[in-house]
Each structure stands twice: as C-alpha cells, then as structure tokens.
Amino acid sequence: MSAYTPQPEDFAPLGAQDAAPVLVRPSLSYWADARARLLRNPRAVGSLVLLALLGLFTTVGPLFWTVDPATQNLDRISEPPNLGAEALLIDRGQRWAGLKVEDWPAAPDPAWLAAPTRAALDAPEGLSVVGTSHTWSVRLRWNPVENAAGYQIYRNRYRPTALNELGLPLGDRWSGAEVSYEDALALEPGVYWYSVTATDGLRESPHFQTLRVEVERALPLNTAWKAGLLAPETGEPGQRLSLPAHPLGTDYLGRDMLSRLMHGARTSLFIGLLAPLLYVLFGTAYGAAAGFLGGRADAVLMRLADFVVALPFLLFMILFRVASGVEAGESGITAILVAMVLLLWPATARLVRGQILQIREEGYVQAARLLGAPQRYLIFRHMIPNTLGVILVTLTFAIPTAIFTEAFLSFIGMGVAPPTPSWGSMCFEGLKSMLNSPHELFFPALMISLTVLAFNLLGDGLRDALDARMRARE
Amino acid sequence: MGRYAIKRIFQGLITIWFIATATFAAMHAVPGDPLSNEKATTEAIRKNLEARYGLDRPVFPDQYFIFLGNMAKGDFGLSFTQQNRRVNDIILDAFPVSAQLGVLAIAFAAIGGVLLGAFTALKRNRWPDVTVMLAVILGISVPSFVFAALGQLALVNANDALGFTLLPVAGWGELSHMVMPAVVLGLSTLAFLTRLMRSSMLEVLTADYIRTARAKGVSDGGIFWRHALRNASLPVITVLGPAIAAITTGGFVVELVFAIPGLGRAFVEAVQQLDYTLIMGTTVFYGSFLVFMVIVVDLIYGLIDPRVRLV
Numbered sequence: 001m002s003a004y005t006p007q008p009e010d011f012a013p014l015g016a017q018d019a020a021p022v023l024v025r026p027s028l029s030y031w032a033d034a035r036a037r038l039l040r041n042p043r044a045v046g047s048l049v050l051l052a053l054l055g056l057f058t059t060v061g062p063l064f065w066t067v068d069p070a071t072q073n074l075d076r077i078s079e080p081p082n083l084g085a086e087a088l089l090i091d092r093g094q095r096w097a098g099l100k101v102e103d104w105p106a107a108p109d110p111a112w113l114a115a116p117t118r119a120a121l122d123a124p125e126g127l128s129v130v131g132t133s134h135t136w137s138v139r140l141r142w143n144p145v146e147n148a149a150g151y152q153i154y155r156n157r158y159r160p161t162a163l164n165e166l167g168l169p170l171g172d173r174w175s176g177a178e179v180s181y182e183d184a185l186a187l188e189p190g191v192y193w194y195s196v197t198a199t200d201g202l203r204e205s206p207h208f209q210t211l212r213v214e215v216e217r218a219l220p221l222n223t224a225w226k227a228g229l230l231a232p233e234t235g236e237p238g239q240r241l242s243l244p245a246h247p248l249g250t251d252y253l254g255r256d257m258l259s260r261l262m263h264g265a266r267t268s269l270f271i272g273l274l275a276p277l278l279y280v281l282f283g284t285a286y287g288a289a290a291g292f293l294g295g296r297a298d299a300v301l302m303r304l305a306d307f308v309v310a311l312p313f314l315l316f317m318i319l320f321r322v323a324s325g326v327e328a329g330e331s332g333i334t335a336i337l338v339a340m341v342l343l344l345w346p347a348t349a350r351l352v353r354g355q356i357l358q359i360r361e362e363g364y365v366q367a368a369r370l371l372g373a374p375q376r377y378l379i380f381r382h383m384i385p386n387t388l389g390v391i392l393v394t395l396t397f398a399i400p401t402a403i404f405t406e407a408f409l410s411f412i413g414m415g416v417a418p419p420t421p422s423w424g425s426m427c428f429e430g431l432k433s434m435l436n437s438p439h440e441l442f443f444p445a446l447m448i449s450l451t452v453l454a455f456n457l458l459g460d461g462l463r464d465a466l467d468a469r470m471r472a473r474e
Numbered sequence: 475m476g477r478y479a480i481k482r483i484f485q486g487l488i489t490i491w492f493i494a495t496a497t498f499a500a501m502h503a504v505p506g507d508p509l510s511n512e513k514a515t516t517e518a519i520r521k522n523l524e525a526r527y528g529l530d531r532p533v534f535p536d537q538y539f540i541f542l543g544n545m546a547k548g549d550f551g552l553s554f555t556q557q558n559r560r561v562n563d564i565i566l567d568a569f570p571v572s573a574q575l576g577v578l579a580i581a582f583a584a585i586g587g588v589l590l591g592a593f594t595a596l597k598r599n600r601w602p603d604v605t606v607m608l609a610v611i612l613g614i615s616v617p618s619f620v621f622a623a624l625g626q627l628a629l630v631n632a633n634d635a636l637g638f639t640l641l642p643v644a645g646w647g648e649l650s651h652m653v654m655p656a657v658v659l660g661l662s663t664l665a666f667l668t669r670l671m672r673s674s675m676l677e678v679l680t681a682d683y684i685r686t687a688r689a690k691g692v693s694d695g696g697i698f699w700r701h702a703l704r705n706a707s708l709p710v711i712t713v714l715g716p717a718i719a720a721i722t723t724g725g726f727v728v729e730l731v732f733a734i735p736g737l738g739r740a741f742v743e744a745v746q747q748l749d750y751t752l753i754m755g756t757t758v759f760y761g762s763f764l765v766f767m768v769i770v771v772d773l774i775y776g777l778i779d780p781r782v783r784l785v
Binding site: 307310311312313314315316318319320322323324325400404407408411412413414427431434435438441445448449450452453456457 | 488489492493496497500501503504505611612614615616617618619620623626627630719722723726727730731741742745746748753757760761764765768
C-alpha cells in the first residue's frame, strides 16, 4: 500500500449535497450479468463454439459437400476414409481367348504315365501377367511343362510358402498346351498372389510357381457413363478416371458417410431441438396455469401430470411409435415428435408450477399487487421473467435427452424409417459391420456424443450463470 | 408410516391401471390387423383365430374389460408369434436374466458412484477430481449402445491379443458373460450418481457435525466412513428409483448388442414383429415393476429419513 500524506483539504467540513452520490458502476441487468458470467466459463464457451461448428456443419456443410447421401455405389462399400481413388477405364465384354502352344502335346506319353516311379512334374516356369491387371480381369500366362496334362490355378491374398497355402482354387486347364488363365472372380483393388501347379492327369505336382500381382481398380466405360462420372460417349479405354473422395468413408451400401452425417444431423437436431422446445413450452404454459389458478384446478391438473410422469418413458415412446405406424414414403419424424411432447411435458410443468407458487408469495409480487398491479402485469412483469432462467436450463438439458431418445429408437429399428439418415439409424447400421469397418459406427456415434456433450456443458454453464446466488459469491 | 405406505400402494395401483389402459389404447390404435400376416387363412380359420384371441368382440367395453380382468389375474394371454407359448412363460423365462443383469449393473453403478463421488469431493479441484469429472461428463454424453459396441470391440481385441478368452464377447450363462454387459449398462448411471454424490458430499463436508467430529478428534477415516459417507449417500437413495428405470430400459440395447436372452430383447423383438399380446404383457409388466420399485425406494427412504413421510 502506498503511503498517503493527509492534506489539509481532507479535513475541511463537508457542505450540503444536492443529490445522492451517483453510482459509478452502471446497473447490471440480470441477463447482462448472466451472459458475462457464462462467457467467463471456459467450458461453456467451448460448448458454444462446438455448437456453432455443428450448426455450420449441418447448414453450410451440404453447400460445399454436395454428394447425394442416397447414392449407392456397390463397387465401393464400407470403404475406410479416403481422399479419392483412381480407376482404369475399360471396355467390358470381350473375354480373353487365351494362349495355346502350337504342337505341344495335350497329354503326357502314356508309357511315361504308366511308370510308378515317375518324378513329380516341374513347376510351370515364366509365370507372368499379360496386359494390365485390373479388377475386371487378371490375365496370366506361363511356359508349358513337359508331360503336363493340365494346370491348376490358385489365388491368395498373402504369399504362399507351402502347398496348402495356395488359397482359392480358381480353375484348371485340362491340356498341357493351354498355358493361360483369365481371373475375373470378385477382384478387389490390392495385391494378390497367383500360383500355378502342373498335373499329369493323375497326380498334381507339389511344385508351384507364384506371382505377385497388383490389381488396379477398373471401371467399365458404360458404367461410368451411367453413374454420371463421365459425359456419355467420352473417354477412352486405358484412361485413368479419378473417383470421388469419401473423407469419412462409405457405408454398407457405398453411400458417402460425410454427406449422410450432414443430412442425418438435420434429422437428429430437428427432433433434438424441436421436441424439447414444444414440450417445454407446453409444460410451461400448463404449469404456469396450474400454479396461477391454484386450488381445485391446480389439484386436478397436477394429478394428470402425475399420471403421465409415472408412465415408463421409453416403453411408451416405443408403443406410440408402433401405434402410429409408418406409411410408405414417410420418415416417422412426426410420430416421434408427438410422442415426446405427449410424454415429457409434466417435468417442466411441475417445475414451473413450483416456481410460480414460490414467486407468487415473494415480497415484490405482494407489493405490486398491493399497489394495484393487474394480473397481466404480474404475470408478464414478474412471474415469467423470473422463471425464464429455470426454463432455459431445463430446455438445454432436455435437448440431450431428446437426441438420445431419437438415437435409441433408431438403434432398435423403431425410429426414423430408412432411407432418411439419422445419427441413430447410422449407428444401428454401423454396428453390424463394427469389426470390419469400425468407421461406420464411429463417426455417427462421435457426432451424437459431441452434440450431447456440448449441450450438457452449455446447460451446466447456464445453470451456474443464471443462478443469481453465484453473483453474490464472487 | 403404515398410512403412508398404504397411500403410496394405492397410488401405485391407479398408476398401473393407467399404464394398462394406455397400453391397450395404443395397441388398438396400431394400423393393420394382427392376423393379416397369417398365411392361407380361410374365412373359417380366421373366425376361429379371432375367437381364440377374443378379437371377435367389440373393443370397448368387452375386450377392454376382458383384458383388465386377465391383467388383474396376472394372465397375459398367448403370444402371437411364438407358437404355443404363453406371454407369462416368456416373461418368466426372460425376466430373471434381465433381473440378474440389472442387479449387477445397479450394484456396480451405486457402489462405484458413491465411492467415486466421495473421493472426488475429498480431492476437490485437484487433478483426480478434474479427471473423474471430465470422465463423468463424457459418460453422460455417450449413448449406451456406443459403450456396448466399444465394450465388445475391446473384448474382441483383448481376447485376440491374449490368445485365450478373457471374457466372452456375447452370450449368456456364466458369470463371465455378465461382467461386460453389467459394466456397460451401469456406466451412465454410475456417471450420474458420481456427480450427485460429489455435490452431496461437498455439502456434507462443510456441515457442523463434521467439524464437531473433527474437534472431538475423530480420525480422518472415521469422519469419512462413519459421518460423511453415510449422510452424503442419502440423496443417492432418492434417485435409485429413476436409476432402476434407466437401467431397465437401458437393458433393451445392451441385451440386443450382447445377445442376452432377457426381457428387454424379448420386448424389442416383440415390437419389431408386432406380437400384440407380448407387447402388451411386457409393457404392463415393466410398468408395474417400475412403479413397484419406485414405491419400494420411497418407502425405504421414508424409513431412513422421517421428514419425507410428512409430504
């Protein structure tokens, strides 16, 4: 503390004052104070930022990411997140005639075959691919083996080291002179190991030749035209075409996850925001009416609320959902909304009634009434503003409940009807392929969790900020 | 206390009647016809079926009062989709499974919640508190099916890595089957109870009797276990009613994901297959069960805290 030397003026007598001293600090209204306190809470600010980002994701997102959420692509199902792929354009239709060695015996010499001590055949030498290997065709050729009556072709996804690891038997050739094979069996982009063994007609040789083949994604021209990836009648076989990126991968029907998440957000947030808004409004009106009317009307109204509160909520959500049914082409959102409003209003009604009863007895309301304030003034000037904080907090905490409920219903197949995406139904679909493609479950689950987290944090912050007692503590 | 108990039980009966009526009304509002899926029904077969299920009478009052009468007798009728099985038998088979799972989950949530909450309150604003409270917020914000899926995924990976089955991924039968589902089922309730217990404990720790105990020279452990923990646990008992409800309905998802033959799965499957009698039976059963549990919890609370009885 700095030293202060008293001055003679400090001891001068104080003259009469015209007015009371003016307050230096401007009067802080309840709402301004609450807002300031909310913005000082880092968690609440974080939740607000998160909610703003979520809002952008839902509204602005689809303007930038214009992929149709309903477009299926069975060539690219359950793909992990990727930034696009390249495909080789091909002409579909011609099968490979194959290679045949002229004047090579089709079968071994019968005398040699009859010898019980004959040696096992050699492995076919010179196994190689012909042309480009892509997902519609891999063409193999090899050198003929002496005394061969045919060949067996195998495919595996890893390098075989022993005879029993050759993998899937693709096919066979029943002539020593036919030395080629075309594989077009459910190929996927990636690496395959092809093996060929020779057989003398009675015994398959244990010697094999293996070739590593990288298979490229291919797209027939007419498919590309049909899917709108290429203008009709353009493009040449052999050209590379870049395919759309799926930053969050694709689902089990090859639909773009990012786009589905954006459109699913609309469903989930629509229900998650509108249902609480409706039932909190209704509950507020109902509770305010009960609290204000009092007496017999209050008892009857609250007894009804007691009954509805006693109904097991999720059970009756499911029952309502079943009872309303879903017609073809409907999403079932309305049914969920109606059921939520019907079942969830009493909690708010009770809360608001309690508040009104309490405020009615407050000194300032009594004073206003004594001064002759009309009912309407009491309601709009005192009761509603003073309950607004509580209602706002209830509303914030009601949103996670609504989002969870929608997700839960969709998860057991009783929610939003397909193909309308919602985060809950996306989780439901993703769960089935969780082990092979966890991203299908992970991303929608993350969106639900983040949204609910944001509203929970915001609710906590609001509750603290709107609590006038907190102001005194600071 | 006796008057209070009778009043609560009477209220509960009215609530159950209300639940039964609402269920009846909802199921009769379902579009379509329970027998429309039957293959090759002639008019005669249809008539017989309708007579068997009592569908040939007017919905109100006949069917309604028959339904209420049967409910009162505890007879839920025949299942529409499972041949020759009575709904009672299905409930009797499935409910013990759900009850076992639920009791485990409640125990896990209540014990864990009380201890964690008390612990965080003691370590207020230090890193254990901050960490646990962050985990609690996450626990409240993640849907139960995500926990269920993550739990399964974790088990698959753990079993793979260990080379033997630490805990089975799904199914039912032994205690090892119950561990993961019970943990998953209890997790959100645990988070909720931790939060409640923490604020309750913070309040209790500033109470006069704690200061008195300390002044008397009671050890820290004695204060914690004898004075603080007991008194702070009171609010936890009040929310056990809603917690039981949450765990019961949470069982729908967990039983579905972990392939547990409990009542939750039976209910969800009944709903998906539109098994009218099974839906009505399980709903009324669940409703009565929950109402009963809430009354029991209230009565216990009334025993512990006499102030409640006056309300």
